[in-house]
Amino acid sequence: MSIPDEENSDPKYIFANSKKWMLLIPVLIFSGIVLGIGIVFRQKLMLQDNKVQQANKVQIEKSENTNLGLKESSQASISASNCLPGGSIIIEKVNLISPGFVVIHEIPNDYENGVFGNSDLLQAGESEAVTVLLSKETKENEKYYATLFSDDGDGSFSLDQGDKPMENKNGKSVTVKIIVESDIESDENYMTL
16 A cells, blocks of 8 residues: 555655664765775775885895896806006906905915005996006016905905905805916007006
């Protein structure tokens, strides 16, 4: 049985039915607030998580790009050709796992008595055409050694402080032998100073 339209317009009927709806309004408002807070909180968490992921990605990219300074290996390396006589030596390529120096000396593994030149501080990574100024002139047919040293943190080379030879995976110093020759074809990488 349906209620005639006249009764539906009765204020008592409208008021009685609107109370039911009036009770739903606070529930809907509360639910909307909780849902809104949840969405905002979730977005903030996602944004924070995104920032953390970006920071981690940058840190990973830095370590991958430098690989502690190296492209293909986690080992320090040095390469040099024979050089012309003079007051400097050019080292072709250096890979450092931490900041350090190229040190020129006369006797293998004798750094106390035979050092007569060192590079400026080199940053971790690959460096090419590193010029090492010497405290004495090199002469034809002499043999010298170029060894990589790590920096103790002060930015200047000193055997007395804490600069130590870098070692390869076998525990030996990273060193290359250089022979002085006057018949090397001269180019811009081998000019003497």
